[in-house]
Amino acid sequence: MSELRALESISDYEGFDFPRLWRGREKVTEVERSFLTAAFAPADRRRLLEVGTGFGRLLGSLENLGDEIVAMDFDFGSLARLRSPGVQGDRTLRIAANIYHLPFVDGAFTGATMIRVYHHLVDPAAALAELCRVLQPSGTLLVSYNPKPTVGTLVNDIQRALHPSPEGRFRSMTFDRARHIELPPDPFPVHVGPREEFEQIVRSVGFEPRTEMVSGFEEYHLMKRVPTRLFVQLGTSFGRAPGFPMRFAILASPRGAMKPLPARDGILACPVCREPIERGLEEESVICPGCSFRGRRRDGVLDLRYVPDGVIRWKQGDTPH
Helix, strand or coil: CCHHHHHCCEEECCCCCHHHHCCCCHHHHHHHHHHHHHHHCCCCCCEEEEECCCCCCCHHHHHHHCCEEEEEECCHHHHHCCCCHHHHCCCEEEEECECCECCECCCCEEEEEECCCHHHCCCHHHHHHHHHHHEEEEEEEEEEECCCCCHHHHHHHHHHHHCCCCCCCCCCCCCCCCCCEEECCCCCCEEECCHHHHHHHHHHCCCEEEEEEEECHHHCHHHCCCCHHHHHHHHHHCCCCCCCCEEEEEEECCCCCCCCCCCHHHCEECCCCCCECCCHHHCCEEECCCCCCEEEEECCEEECCCCCCCCCEEECCCEEC
């Protein structure tokens, strides 16, 4: 297997029970919805891309902010089951795609989000480069990441030490001397590194960090009675404070001459060769005029997932495919 293909490994959440995972965590969602508003209220919101929509936990908030929304995930089934107001009114497009091969033309979006995805990316620079490509100049990207060391990595270390995996493998997220570590699948691999590494990566692909917000303490049982507004105020006021389990970075794509925003029916491009696909949003079957890549619409979702040969595809059960 080539190094390139290994770097494009995919965490495939097909069949994963996300609603069960998020049951009882409404306060976390409320905090993150407030962060979305803080990030995009002053931004150009004509067309927003959500990478990692999942079961639509944050989609309604994006629909309240943006004029047009594209909900994107590799998990086709989750997109097909979405029932948000924007989806029902056809204002929100649902597109299944691979983050490393986005099926959009350059400059298709004025803003994008990638929440709770970054830590699963084995090659975050490649994924961010794709997002940079499809954003307008000075476009806004809100991305969350989990650095080390934090209170969150310490709590995670304690939990894994008390409940070891069947394989008996344990690697501390907090105290391991390696700058970047990959944890065993549970059920998917997790990558963590210091804040400095994150900033180096985003700058290397052209993004300029604007500000950060912090969160994570609302997850813990002892904090359940603290009002959501206090977590939001804390998170937006102390964005540079260390120790928080999760960080939300507001990034700006490179400056440049403003480009006309493509029309809604002109945003698609082949995920293989990047040839524009005209009127693809109106068709049940999509064929690239350049390389004959085929996509099709099922259950209201346009399936444009491209996975090169040899890519590791992690599915629930700790087994790569």
